[in-house]
Amino acid sequence: MTREVVTTERDAAIQQLRDVGLRVTAPRLEILHILTGGGHMDVETLAVAAREKLGALTSQAVYEMLRHFLETGLVTKFDRPGLPAVFEIAGTPHHHALCSLCGRVDNVTSAPLKKPGNDLSGWDVHGSEIVFKGICPDCSATARN
Structure with a gap:
């Protein structure tokens, strides 16, 4: 098998x-x-x-x-x-979380963002991404010890 x-x-x-x-x-x-x-x-x-x-x-x-x-x-x-x-590997569009201490990156699944109306007038927008910045669970645990 x-x-x-x-x-x-x-x-x-x-x-x-x-x-x-x-x-x-x-x-x-x-x-x-x-x-x-x-x-x-x-x-x-x-x-x-x-x-x-x-x-x-x-x-x-x-x-x-x-x-x-x-x-x-x-x-x-x-x-x-x-x-x-x-x-x-490319796959379903998603956002990311980035640890500001160690650089770890995790995927974050959320609803896709909608193109802002008049704020980007004339732009040909191909996509968007949100990056959540913070401290990952491993770094948080290390800091507590």
Whole structure:
């Protein structure tokens, strides 16, 4: 049973790459697999995790893969002020919560924002996002101890 699930996940990743016109390679499959595991990861975290399975893989190669994934809509990028950007698999639109101490990013599901009427007259708005800033549960717990 486990073998079927692994094969299905791999086949799905292969199909994702093909659907957006990207060549299927072991590094691309591995980066997609890692991101599919959930969470928000920066380039170095992704590179280290991928190296565990693939061996040699440069951070520059991961940057290039992520650039292609962004251009084709496979992943999204969240910029954290003063910290490296993090990436996640593209999915349902959502907002983010950002810890001001450790930089942790969590997804926040809420109703989509509506375009403000006259305030953005002439703008071609493509989307919106709210970022909730605060202290994550881990940092809060550490501060209490």
